[in-house]
Amino acid sequence: MNRLRLVLLALLFLTPFAALIGVGSYHLWEVGYLWVWWPLLGCFALAYFLAWRWTRRGSGVLPDTDVPPPEYWTDRDRVAWEKVDARAKSFAAVSLDQISNARHYTDLSLDLATEVGKVFNPGSEDPFDSLTLPEVLACVELAAADLDGMVQKYVPGVHLLRIRDVKRAQKAYKLYRTGQDVYWAGAAVFDPVSTGLRYLASRAGLGTLMDRIQSNVLLWFHTAYIHQVGRYLIELNSGRLKVGVKRYREILAAHQEPPPDDPAARTAPAAPGEVPDPAAPPADGTAAPPAKAITIAVLGHVKAGKSSLVNTLLGKQLATVDRLPVASGVRYDATLPGGQPVTLFDTSGYGERIRDEDFAAAVEASRDADLVLLVTPATSPGRVADVSLLDRLTEWFVGKPHLRTPPIVAVVNQVDLLSPKAEWAPPYNWVDGQRPKEVNVRECVAAVREQVATRVAEIVPVCARSGEAFGIVEGLVPVIVSHLDHARGAAILKAFDTEANERPMGKVADQLGTVVTAGLGALAGWLNKKK
Secondary structure, three states: OOHHHHHHHHHHHHHHHHHHHHHHHHHHHHHOOHHHHHHHHHHHHHHHHHHHHHOOOOOOOOOOOOOOOOOOOOHHHHHHHHHHHHHHHOOOOOOHHHHOOHHHHHHHHHHHHHHHHHHHOOOOOOOOOOOOHHHHHHHHHHHHHHHHHHHHHHOOOHHHOOHHHHHHHHHHHHHHHHHHHHHHHHHHHHOHHHHHHHHHHHHHHHHHHHHHHHHHHHHHHHHHHHHHHHHHHHHHHOOHHHHOHHHHHHHHHHOOOOOOOOHHHHHOOOOOOOOOOOOOOOOOOOOOOOOOOEEEEEEEEOOOOHHHHHHHHHHHOOOOOEEEEEOOEEEEEEEOOOOOEEEEEEEOOEOOOOOOHHHHHHHHHHHHOOEEEEEEEOOOOOOHHHHHHHHHHHHHHHOOOOOOOOOEEEEEEOHHHOOOOOOOOOOOOOOOOOOHHHHHHHHHHHHHHHHHHHHOOEEEEOEOOOOOOEOHHHHHHHHHHHOHHHHHHHHHHHHHHHHHOOOHHHHHHHHHHHHHHHHHHHHHHHHHHHO
């Protein structure tokens, strides 16, 4: 489309508005209602003021693309996200030329891939060396799907605009600005003062506002592109996309927080401003997938009171569903307050000897758990085996940077046996109470904290004795619930790791079988044609 045709289209489009404005103004003057212009001009002024205010940088009208990193991300993932976020914020403005240029996106994606790849593989020069083609394609598919959802939701008419339409609109806008400049230059010859004042008012007014609106929309989309591509580049380099797009979404959905009891809350669409979440429950009224059970391993010394603690939890707070004896302990399927299903694994316990089989089983159980309750007796002066267990667990996860150490809660059991033993009249305010029992419980917790240091997330004193329970309802259960997000994160990462490493050669055999079957089918068809 040449310039003459663009000018003709602009004239045809604007002529009806100009004619209606002229006829309407004349009619208002004839009937004496010319004052109507003032409230109309006031509407224009208010619209301009609101548009100017709402289009300021950081006003929050457009949805925020800088969503918090997922809870399950590891420290390495978060370091990579900081680089992605820094790259997104490095663009103070984006031009229409950049937005409509495909090479800009490819160059930007390759730069992001290099930066993220260096975090996960510092010695690699090529960010794609350690990746497979299906993983890369899964990254592209997920990022494209999320971006498509965002622009479809927040950019009206985007499904009708082709790239060439955007380029034509850019040319038309440039032509309009050129024609406007010619007009101002010609008008200045006849009335320089008035023209200069109107020119300044136009440039400082509507022109600046339109430029700002355009700049905000372009920058928003550009920032969203960087954040979404960067997010899935992190998922890609972490190995979590080895499972494929379908299983990736299924695993995330299965480990989300259970939906509330309110059906409307379960099926409500995402709030305005939310970035699409591949793990979000469906908003079309279909049922959300059932929440995956969190595995809670109950570890500790023999006779530390583990079974008593489990029985108290099941009897007082948890709705018991099933009981399953296993070789190294007993598993209970239960539900926490709020609807989160859990599997309590009551281990057989270990002795003072660090190298015995029971201790090895406890180490294995701690690795497989999503949350660990380390039960230690309040009257035990030394906790060498407990500290050794925690150190082994930490050391094992240091060698697995793609996984996260499960949250560990030290449960100081049998506080009723602390001096004075004859006194047991709960509840006790062990945090700042001054009764002898309260002081001794506080000192016991301080001693445990000194022994385990930063190896545990929290320390909770309890008494799990039947009929004399203390610290379970008001202390331990709320602490467990507060660490569920961290536990779900650990469970998600382990699920991805297990799925990605499951029967690698079996998958190859399945693929070969598919190829051979297709080849034989094609050969059979060819032979039938020959007959």
